[in-house]
Amino acid sequence: MKKIKYPAIAIGLMFLVHCKSTKTSSSETTTPSPVATFTPSPKQLEIVEKRWAGTPLGDITEGQTIFTTKCVKCHQAYEITGFSEKKWLHEIDDMSPKAKLTPEEKLKLTKHILSYREANTVAKAN
Ligand code: HEC
Numbered sequence: 001m002k003k004i005k006y007p008a009i010a011i012g013l014m015f016l017v018h019c020k021s022t023k024t025s026s027s028e029t030t031t032p033s034p035v036a037t038f039t040p041s042p043k044q045l046e047i048v049e050k051r052w053a054g055t056p057l058g059d060i061t062e063g064q065t066i067f068t069t070k071c072v073k074c075h076q077a078y079e080i081t082g083f084s085e086k087k088w089l090h091e092i093d094d095m096s097p098k099a100k101l102t103p104e105e106k107l108k109l110t111k112h113i114l115s116y117r118e119a120n121t122v123a124k125a126n
Helices: 003-023 042-051 057-069 085-098 105-126
Strands: none
Touching: 003 085, 042 057, 057 105, 085 105
16 A cells, blocks of 8 residues: 555656646637537438427537537547437436436437437438
């Protein structure tokens, strides 16, 4: 047990030095904008309209924002096309409380994930 202490301290010191030496070159400065960059494809929107008629576009972009901000706190953003719809529904149920989503947020996330998945999986399969 005692042996572990020294490497830990050494790593701690290295980290400190590293932080100091890179302090001035921080590139992440003023405007973090997780929103606005995502635009659903026409194909995805078509699917949204078919499955949940009347859904505003904002629900889908917000779903994406939730996915890339609240769902990446504990792990990477999983590839949406990497799982079946059934698996996603199960995971969204499981993960929404972990991410402390409101029912509205959960619904937006669900619409985004399922429509994105369908739009991009079908495109790939054909
Ligand atoms: C508080 C931490 C935490 C948050 C926040 C969180 N997850 Fe997770 N997630 C986990 C853990 C831990 C696992 C692995 C164990 C498990 O399945 O419970 C996991 C597993 C997953 C998996 C399964 C991956 C696989 O290979 O089977 C998916 C998909 C997933 N999370 C999606 C999400 C989504 C979507 C959100 C946002 C609503 C989210 N997670 C938010 C902790 C979190």
